[in-house]
Amino acid sequence: MTPPRVHVDRDRCIGAGMCAMTAPEVFDQDPGDGLVLLLDADPPPAHRAAVRMTAGVCPSGAITLHDPGPGTP
Amino acid sequence: MTASESVHTVTAMPTARRPGCPFDPPAELVEARRHGPLSRFVHPGGKPGWLITGYDLVRSVLADPRFSSRKELLNVGDFEVPPAPPGEFLLMDEPQHSRYRKPLVGRFTVRRMRLLTERVEQITADCLDAMEKAGPPVDLVTAFAKPIPTIVICEILGVPYEDRASFQEQIDTFMGGETTDEELVAAYTATQEYLAGLVAAKRAHPTDDILSELTDSDLTDEELRGISLILLAAGFDTTANMLSLGTFALLRHPDQFAALRDDPSLTEGAVEELLRYLSVAKTFMRTALEDVELDGRTVEAGTTVVLSYHTANHDPERFADPHVLDVRRPYGGHLAFSHGVHQCLGQQLARVEMRVAFRALLDRFPTLRLAVPADEVALRPETADIYGVKSLPVTWDRTAS
Numbered sequence: 001m002t003p004p005r006v007h008v009d010r011d012r013c014i015g016a017g018m019c020a021m022t023a024p025e026v027f028d029q030d031p032g033d034g035l036v037l038l039l040d041a042d043p044p045p046a047h048r049a050a051v052r053m054t055a056g057v058c059p060s061g062a063i064t065l066h067d068p069g070p071g072t073p
Numbered sequence: 074m075t076a077s078e079s080v081h082t083v084t085a086m087p088t089a090r091r092p093g094c095p096f097d098p099p100a101e102l103v104e105a106r107r108h109g110p111l112s113r114f115v116h117p118g119g120k121p122g123w124l125i126t127g128y129d130l131v132r133s134v135l136a137d138p139r140f141s142s143r144k145e146l147l148n149v150g151d152f153e154v155p156p157a158p159p160g161e162f163l164l165m166d167e168p169q170h171s172r173y174r175k176p177l178v179g180r181f182t183v184r185r186m187r188l189l190t191e192r193v194e195q196i197t198a199d200c201l202d203a204m205e206k207a208g209p210p211v212d213l214v215t216a217f218a219k220p221i222p223t224i225v226i227c228e229i230l231g232v233p234y235e236d237r238a239s240f241q242e243q244i245d246t247f248m249g250g251e252t253t254d255e256e257l258v259a260a261y262t263a264t265q266e267y268l269a270g271l272v273a274a275k276r277a278h279p280t281d282d283i284l285s286e287l288t289d290s291d292l293t294d295e296e297l298r299g300i301s302l303i304l305l306a307a308g309f310d311t312t313a314n315m316l317s318l319g320t321f322a323l324l325r326h327p328d329q330f331a332a333l334r335d336d337p338s339l340t341e342g343a344v345e346e347l348l349r350y351l352s353v354a355k356t357f358m359r360t361a362l363e364d365v366e367l368d369g370r371t372v373e374a375g376t377t378v379v380l381s382y383h384t385a386n387h388d389p390e391r392f393a394d395p396h397v398l399d400v401r402r403p404y405g406g407h408l409a410f411s412h413g414v415h416q417c418l419g420q421q422l423a424r425v426e427m428r429v430a431f432r433a434l435l436d437r438f439p440t441l442r443l444a445v446p447a448d449e450v451a452l453r454p455e456t457a458d459i460y461g462v463k464s465l466p467v468t469w470d471r472t473a474s
Contacts (some may be wrong), residue, residue: 015178016416017186021424024183031185034178057406059416061136 005066006051008038012062019058023050027063036062080110080370084378086356090454094243095452096351097396102126102384115380117151123367123378127410130368131380135413140359140378141166142415147357148360148377157367160299162416163307167379167389171299176290177418179444180283186421193429194223201437209468210444216472217316218465221430225422226308228302232271239267240305247312250457263415268298268305270292271300304419311354312423314384314453314461316430319347321450322398323431324443329400334435343400344427349407350398352383353460356409370371382408383460446469 006026015034019027023033025047028037041052055063087099097103102124105112110127125131134140144164156162162173179185197217211217223241225232243260246252252260269322272284272294279285280471283304287297323330327394333343360377372378387395410417417423434441443450444466451463 002087008229014174014184014414016099016418017181017183017421020183021421029184030179031182032179033175034180034182040445051402053406059136059412060414 005035006038006041007053007064007066008036008064009064010035012060014060014062016059019054019063022054022057023047026051026055080111080113081105082113082115085117086455090455093448094398096325096398098316098381098384098387099325099455102381103387106388109188111244111370116149116377116379118152120149120151120377122149122376123370123372124381125367125378126381126384126387126388127368128281128391131382131408132382133357133386134378135408136369137365137413139365140339140361141320142155142170142359146360146362146375146377147358151359158299160296160301161303163303163357167310167414173292173296174418176287176292177283177300178288178303179246181418181421183421189229189422190429192228192425193221193225194433197221197430197433201433203436208471210466212297212355213286213320213467214313214317214462215432215464217430218320219313221421222309222312222314222426223414225418226305227298227428229283230308230420231275231280232301232303232434235338236267238269239431240264241309244310248306248459249463250454252398252432264302267297268301269294272297272301285441301319306416308419308422310459311389312426314352314353314459315347315427317465318351318353318461319427319431320434320441320467321443321465322351323435323449324441324467326398329398330435330441333400333431334439337432339400340428340432341395341424342404344401344431346398347402347403347431348409348426349386349402349405350393351388351460352407352409352412354409354453354458356381356461358383382411438469440470441467442469 013035015029016031019036020029026040026043028039030037055065083101083105085100090099105124106126110125112124112129114122114124125134143166144163145154146153160173191261196407200217200220204211223237224234243264246260247257275285276288284301314439328459334341357380358377361372361374363374365372386409389395410420450465452459453463
């Protein structure tokens with residue numbers, strides 16, 4: 001299985017903090033504006049379940065996961 | 074069976090829960106969800122609407138920009154609803170909502186709220202010390218559930234806790250669902266007057282808190298007053314009711330109480346489960362801005378829908394054995410803090426407060442129990458915006474020291 005590529009949309013983000021709470025190794029919040037900061041766009045397998053959960057619970061749909069597909073570096 | 078035959082109708086919001094079941098959604102709402110996620114509904118003012126009780130559908134409506142939060146669009150009776158006053162951003166859409174929420178978001182991050190843990194522990198310990206000194210029985214609402222979140226939000230906002238007489242009971246009045254319109258207006262006006270004075274004071278003499286910081290922006294006094302009201306009301310009445318109703322629920326489920334008491338590692342999960350199970354912010358409304366297809370029906374433009382978070386959080390299609398309180402339940406994305414762009418701004422603060430307070434309460438009083446029969450515990454009516462107990466007399470075994 002190919003790893004998910006994580007993408008965050010700071011324009012959609014409302015700073016609820018669900019991501020920083022659920023997968024703190026992958027997401028944080030900007031200390032100034034409180035919006036999402038992506039720490040790791042290619043998280044290791046150990047964090048992928050938490051990342052999927054995060055994409056599911058994000059209240060504003062600001063987190064998307066992309067399957068890079070075969071042949072993508 | 075065709076969809077048109079199967080549509081279930083709920084003619085009025087239930088006004089009571091089943092006797093002996095103070096934590097479950099009213100039977101009529103559980104029954105409505107059994108028929109399907111969407112029911113026809115008649116608003117109290119007589120206008121037709123829809124009631125949504127299924128988890129997936131509540132969640133999708135909350136994330137759907139075709140549904141508005143604007144107060145003035147509420148279409149529940151033959152009367153005009155005024156728009157939300159400036160600053161009261163819960164009942165607004167973009168871009169007004171963001172104008173007020175954006176400057177606050179950085180103040181309520183996961184990290185910033187965790188930094189408050191020690192201070193919340195100290196406030197909680199002070200309350201527990203006072204309880205211990207007074208000795209049993211005590212009312213957990215006044216000794217514990219109310220002061221902890223009130224002191225915390227006062228410190229964050231910069232509201233002197235000594236002034237609580239000017240807002241605490243008033244906010245209780247407009248959240249408690251047992252008042253006449255006149256009382257409601259009087260309580261609201263009194264709180265507004267207090268907050269107007271406070272905003273003026275912060276402008277004149279800024280201190281190190283959110284309100285003072287917000288005076289250094291283009292927000293008007295009127296807007297600051299509205300924001301303060303939202304933050305203050307949402308900041309303590311919700312958490313206070315979670316702490317007191319949550320303790321009542323744990324005491325009514327001794328196995329769950331014992332499990333949480335004996336294993337601190339269950340605390341975070343127990344808080345999420347209590348949020349799901351109790352859903353004290355029970356219902357919210359949205360109004361369709363255009364015709365929207367939901368579950369095979371058309372919700373016409375201008376129709377107001379009622380979303381039952383409580384019933385959605387008890388949806389068996391999402392949560393196994395939903396009416397069971399299980400502090401070991403894996404986190405399942407409950408809707409207690411809502412969903413979509415209006416999801417609770419203070420949720421990370423509420424989590425810190427609840428984790429600290431429930432943990433400390435059970436550590437301090439491992440033999441905690443009700444001091445009155447359970448059916449004598451006075452509950453807020455189902456019509457209250459925020460559900461909860463009015464008082465919770467508790468007792469415990471004093472340890473020989």
